[in-house]
Amino acid sequence: MPTTNRRTFMQAAGAGALALAAARQNPAAAAQNPEASRQNLGADADDTLTLGVIGPGGMGSNHLxxxxxxxxxxxxYVCDxxxxxxxxxxxxxxxxxxxxxxAVTDMRKVLDDKxxxxxxxxxxxxxxxxxAILALDAGKHVYVEKPCCHNIREGRLMREAVQRSGKLLQVGTQSRSTDCVREGIQRVLAGEIGEVLxxxxxxxxxxxxxxxxQPTQPPDHLDYDAWLGPAxxxxxxxxxLPGxxxxxxxxxxxxxxxxxxxxIDVAVWGLGVDQHPTTATCLGGKSFFDDDQQFPDTQYAVFEYPAEGAPAGRRKQLIFEQRIWSPYVQEGYENGAAFYGTEGLLVMxxxxxxxxYGPRNKLLAERTGGVDLVAHHQNFFDCxxxxxxQLNADVHAGTLSATLVHLANISARVQRTLRFDPQLEQILADDEANALVGRNYREGGxxxxxxxx
Ligand SMILES: NC(=O)c1ccc[n+]([C@@H]2O[C@H](COP(=O)([O-])OP(=O)(O)OC[C@H]3O[C@@H](n4cnc5c(N)ncnc54)[C@H](O)[C@@H]3O)[C@@H](O)[C@H]2O)c1
Structure with missing residues (x-):
């Protein structure tokens, strides 16, 4: 696994100086007002980058x-x-x-164009x-949406493709380029709430x-075989469909x-862990929905990491909670992350x-700020x-958070605690669970x- 220094993220704060400030605060609004954005976003004509957008559906059309x-x-190119x-x-x-x-329907046409x-x-x-792997091997830089991989094994194959191609891969976790989030994490990593355990x-x-x-015919406008691809x-x-x-x-x-x-990505970042956990456990299932969803609507996962530099046996924990039937927010935020330090707490x-907050829940600092998709694009282009x-969300960061997703889902499926080898990326002493580290591709290739x- 490539080792990149996560702390250097903070030195890269302020990325994307050319971007329109308003667009940074509200990418959805900027996306609705492309004329204003066109006048302000970048101007370096000699350095024009040629792009293809693959999958310009929901999120893809926001990017587009x-x-x-x-x-x-x-x-x-647009390709769908x-x-x-x-x-x-x-x-x-x-x-x-x-x-x-x-406008093409086969991504290979985009990838074949030098x-x-x-x-x-x-x-x-x-x-x-x-x-992403095909694109990297075709010599393209890649911006790929989150989670960057559908299973743990594919994450490893992506990292290998980044290494062998020498191309850049940015994962679509735009919080990593969002100034407000970056400041919060910087404060956590700088020790403002003590040691985060x-x-x-x-x-x-x-x-x-x-x-x-029930199974039915796909709509005429959809090439369902191509949509399935390797599945x-x-x-x-x-x-x-849709989504x-x-x-x-x-x-x-x-x-x-x-x-x-x-x-989860924000939590990994602020916890300061730079490797996979050694233990993962998750309980969950469908407590609310009576439908075809295969994943839990209610889910509680805990991951444990050896605490670097701490006395032997000390561990750090990352917890994930999910209730997607709640018509209310938690701790003030619909989706969030909290960092529990020995001297204080940061909730984001x-x-x-x-x-x-400091001791006795004294509010010491606060900030509001929206997500910044433009800055994430800018960081990719600047790199x-x-x-x-430094890419703000490189393949290493992307696979760290995606692996937690997959471990939690595997643990919920087999209903067991998993021991994980962070280097080999294998689940130990559990063949049934370890089989889910990869996936089955379609028969016949x-x-x-x-x-x-
Ligand atoms: N970063 C974010 O904040 C954010 C927000 C929403 C969605 N996403 C991510 O974006 C991705 C897409 O989500 P969505 O909600 O837009 O899904 P979607 O189904 O609306 O869009 C996906 C598009 O890809 C197309 N597609 C499928 N296979 C293709 C292929 N082989 N070649 C070309 N096009 C193909 C589909 O036809 C569709 O138009 C997901 O991975 C999701 O997690 C990210």
Missing amino acids: RLLAARRDVRVA VDRQRLDKAAELAEQTSGRKPQ AVDAVFIATPDHWHAPA VAKAWNSQRRGSIGKS PLVPYRSNM VWRWWYDFGCGDIGNDGVHD GHTQGWRL IRGKQD HWSVPRVG
């Missing part, structure tokens, strides 16, 4: 809106296996940038690692039921890997702000151009099944 509004990049979404994306890119991108410098991948989770992340919100469905050839169901694939084992990682992974909602030397070695 912001990217097409920039003058320092050119969206040359859903014709309706592809047409909409091509129209959005043209309206926003004034230039028509090539002029493309980087791709943004916002497909469903089961395509993240296969697409425990961090907790939570996902507390009310989701809808996905209902129950097993299971029949299409009406409650797989509902998240709740199916073959394609998603549940809400812990969806909204939860953002806060990565899209809202944080509060820092490609050599203007910054597929061109996107990740390359090994």
Whole structure:
């Protein structure tokens, strides 16, 4: 596993000086007002980067809106296996940038074009690692949505592809580039609340039921075989799209890997751990929904790490809680992370702000601030151009948080505590659980099944 110094994140604070301040505070609003963004986002015409956006659906179209509004990049391709979404994306890119991108349904057309410098991948989770690895091996820099991998093994294969290609990979955990979050974490890592022994992340919100469905024909506008890609050839169901694939084992990682992974990522960062845990346990199941969702709607996970530099046997804990049937927030934040230090507490909602308390819950500092997607793009582009030397969410950070997601889901499935070898990335003495470190690909193979070695 590559070892990168997480502390240098803080030195890179202030990334993206060219970005529009308002867009940073509110990327959704900026995405709705591309003209204002176009006038302000980047201006270095000689350094124009040529991009492809793969999977411009929900989140992918947010990326596309912001990217097409920039003058320092050119969206040359949009790629989607859903014709309706592809047409909409091509129209959005043209309206926003004034230039028509090539609209393709096969990502290999994007990857084969030597002029493309980087791709943004916002497909469903089961395509993240296969697409990213192909792109890296094709010589592209990669921005890939979170969780960066659908299982633990694919995370390792992604890191290997980053190493062998020498290309950059940024994971779509934009909190890592959000100034407000960075300041909060900097305070935690600087010792303002003493030694942090425990961090907790939570996902507390009310989701809808996905209902129950029977196999049916996919819609005409969708190339379902291409959508499945390397996944097993299971029949299409009406409650797989749009976005509902998240709740199916073959394609998603549940809400812990969806909204939860953002806060888990923040918790890992502030806890100051730079490796995988050695123990993971999770209890969970479906306490509320009576539908096809395969992942828990109620989930409690604990991970233990050896505490670096502490007396032998001392450990740090990371806790994750999820109740996706709660029409109320927890500790002031719908999704959040809390850091329990020996001298104080910092509670953070990565899209809202944080509060820092000392002994007897005295409020010592607080800050509010929204999420900053533009800054995350900027950090990626600055690193490609050599203007910054540290990606804020590199493949190492991405696989640290994704691995917690996968360990929690595996533990909940087998209903056992797992002993994990952080170097080998194997679950010890439990063949049933260890089999879930990887996945089954479709029978007969597929061109996107990740390359090994
Ligand atoms: N960073 C964030 O804040 C954030 C927010 C929302 C979603 N996400 C992530 O974005 C990803 C997409 O989520 P979504 O809600 O937009 O899903 P979605 O289903 O709405 O969009 C995915 C798109 O990818 C397309 N697609 C599927 N296979 C493809 C392939 N082989 N080639 C090209 N296109 C393909 C689909 O047709 C669809 O248009 C997920 O990984 C999710 O976790 C991140």
